[in-house]
Amino acid sequence: MLWNAFTVWRKESHTLGNMLTLGLGIMVIVVLPLMRAIDQDLFSKNSVTLYNAFVVPVIFYLIF
Known part of the structure; x- marks a missing residue:
């Protein structure tokens, strides 16, 4: 995810949508x-x- 965020950061604009993988x-x-x-x-x-019970599944959902 961080590698993807780094690539998007270099090649595209710095909008919130483009920084989701960084977050x-x-x-x-x-x-x-x-x-x-x-x-x-x-x-x-x-x-x-x-x-x-609630936070861990939400994090994994966001990752995948």
């Missing part, structure tokens, strides 16, 4: 490790379960 690539690099770092000691078990 998704950065989100994958930042959010996925952050999800792994979420510890159930910091948050309640229900909030972590809710996060994993």
Whole structure:
């Protein structure tokens, strides 16, 4: 995704639609490790379960 974003950035205009893959690539690099770092000691078990049940599938949907 980042390679595609880099190619689009060089060859096309810098509009929001052309930067979607850049945003998704950065989100994958930042959010996925952050999800792994979420510890159930910091948050309640229900909030972590809710996060994993809804946010993770949305991220994977956006990636594919």
